[in-house]
Amino acid sequence: MAYLSMGEAHRRITEYLNRFSDAVSFQDGASLKQLLSVSSNSPSLLSLADSLNVFQDANRLIKQSEKYSQFGEIIAPFFRCMQSYRTGNLLDAYHAFEKAANAFLPEFRNWESAWALEALYVVAYEIRILAERADRELAFNGKSPEKLKGAGSFLMKVFGVLAGKGPKRVGALYVTCQLFKIYFKLGTVNLCRSVIRSIETARIFDFEEFPKRDKVTYMYYTGRLEVFNENFPAADHKLSYALMHCHPHNEANIRMILKYLIPVKLSIGILPKDWLLEKYGLVEYNNVIQALKRGDLRLLREALQEHEDRFLRSGVFLVLEKLELQVYQRLLKKIYIIQKQRDPSKAHQMKLEVIVKALKWLEIDMDLDEVECIVAILIYKNLVKGYFAHKSKVVVLSKQDPFPKLNSKPVNS
Amino acid sequence: MATEPKPATEDVKIDLFEDDDEFEEFEINEEWKVKEEEKEVTQQWEDDWDDDDVNDDFSLQLRKELENNTPKN
DSSP, X not given: OOOOOHHXXXXXXXXXXXXXXXXXXXXXXXXXXXXXXXXXXXXXXXXXXXXXXXXXXXXXXXXXXXXXXXXXXXXXXXXXXXXXXXXXXXHHHHHHHHHHHHHHHHHHHHSSSXXXXXXXXXXXXXXXXXHHHHHHHHHHTTOOOOHHHHHHHHHHHHHHHHSSSSGGGGGHHHHHHHHHHHHHHHTOGGGHHHXXXXXXXXXXXXXXXXXXXXXXXXXXXHHHHHXXXXXXXXXXXXXXXXXXXXXXXXXXXXXXXXXXXXXXXXXXXXXXXXXXXXXXXXGGGHHHHXXXXXXXXXHHHHHHHHTHHHHHHHTOHHHHHTTHHXXXXXXXXXHHHHHHHHOGGGTXXXXXXXXXXXXXXXXXXXXXXXXXHHHHHHHHTXXXXXXXXXXXXXXXXXXXXXXXXXXXXXXXX | OOOOOOOOOHHHHHHTTOOTTOOOXXXXXXXXXXXXXGGGGGGOEESOOOOOOOXXXXXXXXXXXXXXXXXXX
8 A cells, every 4th residue: 555644544534525425415326326335446435445544533524524424323334344344354344334334224214315226226235245255254264154144134124115105116126136146145045035025016116117137137036936946937937038138248147047047948848059058158958958859868867967066056956857757758759750660550559668678778777667657657747648558568659649749838747 | 093073164154155146236227228139049949849850860779779679579
């Protein structure tokens, strides 16, 4: 750090105080936002932090004028936050920021119009980011990380301030998305439910009126929740919405959407084109898709095993495992077509033995009873139309549409 | 020497706080329109892939396998 004189430090702190008080008097949300963006590492905030560490007694400056002291409850802890942040003490930085945020919220509530919404957004964002860093520090020191949970409680209060009627409501979705990020990180996704209900049942506010960036983020997270719940039509709707409206240049976000949308699409019988997998580097799905196309059960199992960690982490493993039934269907269909080419009159009679053989060729050992059981499931799930001739161990396929397509619907459960 | 019980490592604790797929923040004031030509990402799906073609390598081998074994039974 370059040498900073006491006089210069004094000047910079006063400048910040003036900018803060001006931003509020002129209702300039964009400026206020910059003044609170701790983690932006903007040169002016870093230089403020350095000045505070030189000057040490900033509280005296806050108290010298009513213009500043009316926001003392926000500014004083904010100053402490900047000092700690600058010296790398993230736990203290979080505590101080939380104090400032708690003082900011009632002020925001009292301002009639929504002019300070941008500043509120940055408070909501910063408290999450600082909490994450504080937790990392806590965990590193062998202590229990709990600040992110605390940030979540604060954001619920913010949500309460925004969720009512009036012009501030447009900000509720941003805060919801910050809450989602916290709950997904903490693994407490069931807590999403109450905010979702509040967003989706509101008659007074149309979802489409929220800003696009928040709608896309919201649909991504609620889509992921629908994947966990195995509600595939809803997941398809939400993730497709996110995909369609996502900023076309934000490839990382598009990739994340696809990571969940692809298994959803697969489970309703729709395949992504190779272009998509290549462009977004989602090669872990290559063999899964190949297995579906071929009816290659062995390849499906290998693909799931090979990328097991990745699929388990993102929570789509169980979804992909259920594709087995579609792969069986495809394999039976291939056997059927091959039989039909040899002897069209007998093609609709499929010996279970033939299926056993095909599976053996794929190095999957199953006896007649097991294969019969699988075929019974396929019939029950309407992936195969037909009936058993038990004595002769033959499945008699329907002459009409023996392998019904899913047509964008999930397999019957 | 007896091995001491390992204390829970930090890795595990930090791992509790992982969501690999955290959506990136968009800029606060960012609004955008997706242009027609940029919608290609939404059009990359096939629902009619389930054809009757059995001339791929997998199917040809499957056919061979089924035919080879048939006479034995």
